[in-house]
Amino acid sequence: MVTPKKMLKYLYLPNLFGTERTKEILHVNPTVIPQREEATNVRTVVYSYNAANIDEHEPKRVESCFRFKDDNRINWINIDGLRKSDVESMASHFGIHALLVEDILSINQRPKMDEVEGVMFCLLNMLYYNEEKRTVETEQISIILGKDFVISFQEDEARDVFNPLRARLKLSNTKIRQRSADYLCYSMLDLIVDNYYLVMEKLGDRIEALEEEIVRNSNTRSLAKINQLKKEMIVLKRNIAPVRDLIGGIIRSESDLLEDRTTKYFKDVYDHIVQAYDLSENYRDMMLSMQDVYINNVNLKTNEVMKVMAIVTCLLAPATVIGGIFGMNFDKIPYLHNQYGFWIAVSIMLIIPIWMITVFRRRGWF
Amino acid sequence: MVTPKKMLKYLYLPNLFGTERTKEILHVNPTVIPQREEATNVRTVVYSYNAANIDEHEPKRVESCFRFKDDNRINWINIDGLRKSDVESMASHFGIHALLVEDILSINQRPKMDEVEGVMFCLLNMLYYNEEKRTVETEQISIILGKDFVISFQEDEARDVFNPLRARLKLSNTKIRQRSADYLCYSMLDLIVDNYYLVMEKLGDRIEALEEEIVRNSNTRSLAKINQLKKEMIVLKRNIAPVRDLIGGIIRSESDLLEDRTTKYFKDVYDHIVQAYDLSENYRDMMLSMQDVYINNVNLKTNEVMKVMAIVTCLLAPATVIGGIFGMNFDKIPYLHNQYGFWIAVSIMLIIPIWMITVFRRRGWF
Amino acid sequence: MVTPKKMLKYLYLPNLFGTERTKEILHVNPTVIPQREEATNVRTVVYSYNAANIDEHEPKRVESCFRFKDDNRINWINIDGLRKSDVESMASHFGIHALLVEDILSINQRPKMDEVEGVMFCLLNMLYYNEEKRTVETEQISIILGKDFVISFQEDEARDVFNPLRARLKLSNTKIRQRSADYLCYSMLDLIVDNYYLVMEKLGDRIEALEEEIVRNSNTRSLAKINQLKKEMIVLKRNIAPVRDLIGGIIRSESDLLEDRTTKYFKDVYDHIVQAYDLSENYRDMMLSMQDVYINNVNLKTNEVMKVMAIVTCLLAPATVIGGIFGMNFDKIPYLHNQYGFWIAVSIMLIIPIWMITVFRRRGWF
């Protein structure tokens, strides 16, 4: 009944339930700054553009970006890899408040926006779906919008979501080239939020696959998988809900950094993030339904087995009794010496269960 | 116990649970524009009217509608079938912002309203109930209210909910002919919301039928059907809740496009959509109750079977023991040589279960 | 075990669960006007009064009420039975907006208030408890408060809740005779809300009776009854919650139709409706607790039966084994030829279950 392979499954279960993942999700502490490791590799890319032309620079040292301040062009300085000294020197040159530096360097910070001393600061996470581990991964990004410049700090050099933006920047007739820095900031937020949908689609695929699995064959792993998914939903919601406030905050801020005509673009992003939030609620409802189906299926299956066993046992009980009756050693037992006695007894043994089956069937018991 | 027919049922189950429907509901991504296929067939109908007379035009090309702008009549331009170029040329001629064009062309957009550069924009879904698939289908409609014109974009040429409106338009003494474009816009929203009730009625019929089925005979398919219905409820709620905000937004907008005397009509639509929302909440409560009844019935049924089996087994156990006692091969067993010994033993075998039944009955166990 | 009477119960169940009632509750569609049947019988009663005297008229035709407009007395025109033509002619004479006419004639409308063109309009339901069907019945009433007049439209001639008001009106020294029309309107709303408590008391009696029944003897019908009550609660809540908004709306309206000194009376009604709402929440909590008790009792009962059966079966199993042992046909079986062998075997058959009972008891298993 329990094969070695099955035993292995039980050993494998803790892994499936992902207690390590629990650790990752629960261990959030935005207050401890020194935890962040210094990036070994920092890559700085500057796009300096106006409606007419665009230059791409890749300075070796962060300090080389200082000259892009106030050069009457729009500059996007994107820094991949966080090093305390870099962030601080950038901050002091571009007039970014010390507290924001702390935020940029912090880990597991809650998405937030703030307007401090003439710059607008947004901190949020880009989400990626790790196909292998089946987890939602986050990469923190800080976007600082100043007059004519946008500085963005990312954690990981290897990936981001801005490639479509880079492509569009290089085309001269795009709206992004004609507008000022706030439109660049909008485009970045838009791409980040759009990417949330890609992650949600992957999760949607998993919900769907899991639903089919549960409906077909609910097993012990199913609940484990539901719980795994629930954890990823926590990550999702933890990122989406505050981004809604973040973008709402930008719209309400009435900052001088934002042109009137850009507001409606931010409203568009806001609509998307609200819808993403609604969708994540739908996901949750779907998973609760799935859990109900799972429990129902497990119960039905066990009940079916138990029922069949009880019925078989019950059907054979009369035969045992009859066998016992004619196995008694009384001197005088009717039919004992009759030629067909045995066959009569066996017939009764068969007739009773058949009658019982008929009765049970009529009652709809199986 | 499990007939081939029953096996078939199990194979049919995944379908019943509708994982494809899950896919449709979960895969919402308003950010990806290029997914929309270009309509092969576009049908444009223009109603140009004032209090005195009404003309109906059906131009071949969208561009032919341009002349209806600022002709001192009220024009309703209804375009069935979305083609990117059409929408864009209409937008540029009628002064509709580029972002709205994106919204019009988007798929699975959340219902929303916006007032941009002198036009009021409403995007929402018409709902239809597909009797065959038993699903709620949506058709996106964009309504643009400008000064003296209403432009509406629909996805599907084959169906809409505006026929009563068309009939009323053709009558000269109707309120709609005496009023301006905002009243036309109100009439459209009113018909869309009214149609929600038709869809809800169909769902209500299914809830009712399902309730009766569950009460009569709860089976494995019942939970599947409850879950199916729950999914349709998600579609319903996803459309009703934001439409409430949409119409509330129109009322609060204080737009110049809306005459004071039309406001109370919009309030009337608002009352209807609020009530629709309340009703959908009632539906949800009803279905939760149904799920309780289902689980209760399934448990009662299994318990009843198990109870009867246990009782039968239990009643026959004493007989087995007595049979065993008199089947032992001891030399001296009382009554063994008695003439009525056998009958005494059999009587005891009968008396004990009868006594047990009496006791059990008195305890109310069956 | 299942007597014909019991079978009847199962057939009766669907009725008990009340799927027809579900239909009534779910089929709400305020948008379809033509559904309302024209009343065959219309009864109009006019109370025309001032502080000094009061006249009661019962005109045959609705049009005969027109003369009561602006006669410098306060007039309460109560019309029982809704006929489209009547409502429209009244509306056109007393300056009531066409949309309100639609509301008055609508069915299953959500309670609402509105102030349109100098009249205040309240639409709500009077609730009655039908002792026979055990349902909450509603009768729609529209109250129109104008300068010096109140017009009320009721559906059903046979009943209303205003008799105490009529009695008070006929007394000359009552406050209602000294005050203007807004006080009359307050008195009507007050009586309607007070009547809600009578309905709630009846429901409270049923909850109480049901609780006692469940505690005494939970059976299949209990859950059916809980679900029935839940449905009536939906009716109750659907009427109470929006009436709260309605009266709150009157208080906030700052209408010229309301004298300052009447406001505190409306606040009093508001307190009552808020309390009614709280009470309905308590009812809901109570019923959830009852459902828990029911499920607990059903489980306990089944478990008890199963336990006893299992114990009996288990206690008899050793005796069967011993019977089997001494029933074997080996040549040499100890004690077989002993004079007391049989009695020893039977004693063991008795001693083992007694010992088992002792052990089980010590463990607290029964």
Added chain:
Amino acid sequence: MVTPKKMLKYLYLPNLFGTERTKEILHVNPTVIPQREEATNVRTVVYSYNAANIDEHEPKRVESCFRFKDDNRINWINIDGLRKSDVESMASHFGIHALLVEDILSINQRPKMDEVEGVMFCLLNMLYYNEEKRTVETEQISIILGKDFVISFQEDEARDVFNPLRARLKLSNTKIRQRSADYLCYSMLDLIVDNYYLVMEKLGDRIEALEEEIVRNSNTRSLAKINQLKKEMIVLKRNIAPVRDLIGGIIRSESDLLEDRTTKYFKDVYDHIVQAYDLSENYRDMMLSMQDVYINNVNLKTNEVMKVMAIVTCLLAPATVIGGIFGMNFDKIPYLHNQYGFWIAVSIMLIIPIWMITVFRRRGWF
């Protein structure tokens, strides 16, 4: 198994579940005034004081209090026992609105505050814990704060919570003697709210005792007790939640009756009532956890019994089979004539269950 004593318990159950208590809690109808019985005994006590001295009067008739109006001292007129005529004569002399008279005389009124024609009116309940019946009892108190006077109406002469206040009043150097009537009103509310904590402490003790009982030995009465406690929680919450609004209302009222320097004292009471509300939420959570523990324990217990029974039955089944095998009457059965045949058979009967136990144990099944 079911002793007469146990039967008694079942009879006693309905009482335990307290359906009479349900009646008391559910039958709330604030609209019916005539229900209140006239108090047979009315006791009026007047404290007339200023910073310099204090007089205590106990007039026989309520009308004797009239002279305390406007005597340039602060007067606290406390009337125990409600008689319609008394309340009305007090109201007319002290300028209290007729609607407030109705409120004072009403039963089961929701706590509320109002400022009407220059007096501030608070209606709330004092709570007492009845150790015997284990219920929360309420006594309605109406406090009317006017310029230089406080009138309080209580239902029950026998008890109130103001003794500490009376003691402090008699001391000349207390703050209460130096301040005006609003401070007296604050002191009264403060004592009432403080008393809520005493009641909550008693309930807390019961929760605690019940938790211990459930953990030690969950039985049928446990759920009954949880439900009893839940009902008392309804009483508690029904009183605490609106008192929060009441005191919040006083703070926001900006009444002339309240000195600025007294506001912070009311804020203090507000903090206490908010905390009481939070605490009552904690109680609720605790009880939900308790219910989970109860259900878990009941299930574990039943499952354990069933498991042991099933195991015993299962362990004995092979012995029955072996007994049957060697009890067959075939001519040639091996070992039948062997000297040790019997012992071999019995050994197998023992060895198989022992082997089964070993296997089951290894699987962790008992």
Added chain:
Amino acid sequence: MVTPKKMLKYLYLPNLFGTERTKEILHVNPTVIPQREEATNVRTVVYSYNAANIDEHEPKRVESCFRFKDDNRINWINIDGLRKSDVESMASHFGIHALLVEDILSINQRPKMDEVEGVMFCLLNMLYYNEEKRTVETEQISIILGKDFVISFQEDEARDVFNPLRARLKLSNTKIRQRSADYLCYSMLDLIVDNYYLVMEKLGDRIEALEEEIVRNSNTRSLAKINQLKKEMIVLKRNIAPVRDLIGGIIRSESDLLEDRTTKYFKDVYDHIVQAYDLSENYRDMMLSMQDVYINNVNLKTNEVMKVMAIVTCLLAPATVIGGIFGMNFDKIPYLHNQYGFWIAVSIMLIIPIWMITVFRRRGWF
């Protein structure tokens, strides 16, 4: 089956469920002042500093601190140990309102902030995690921010969370030395909130460990532990939720005591406390999932045992019947005298269960 060690476990259970802890959590009464015991040991430490230098004093008597008022330096007076006379003398000298004195001396007070007569008052709890008892412990701290001074009252001399602050104070070039008293107050709140994360991390570790335990081997203690953790969550939430309001209140207060440039620091603390609140919600969700897993595992385990037992019993039943058939004493039983009769019977006894196993396996029943 139930060893003495197991019996011990049952006795130990109540302790595990921690009813004493329930007592501690439920017995909250902020209104009873006299309960607080006078501290036997009071330790006062004063840091008197400006940008240039810092002095540390440890006066024997509280009254020695009076001279630090208005000495044109910033003074932090930290008093460990609460004695009524000390608090009152400090209050009267530093102009702290009598009500605040009450708050400082109260026990189990809800976190709150208030601005009274020119000082800002914050009362909250420092949290510690007691590794041994596995509970969250609280220590009440009152912080009074005045012009140029901060007074803090702590309950317990042995511990606080301010050591990093003390270290930073001693360094002359830190921001804290350059700023005024509001920055000191911010730093204290920041450290308190940061410490909440440490406590939450410990709880997170326990949730994680418990999840692993439940997944590996759910036993009776698991639910006890979940309930224990839930209680600590109540303590956590009770402290975090009002601190959010507290800090929000400081930000909104627009007090003269707060410099504009300090506001953003308070906003930073606010972000942290909001995130702590979100995290505690995640903890709660996680624990609800864990409870589901636990119940599922317990059920699966019991069901598995029951299933195996039922299957074994069921498989052996046919053999019993066959044994009975050939054990009957009829004269003519086929095969009885056949040489291989016995072996045929035994073969049938084996073949039937093997066939049954095949069928059951095909059905997926084990």
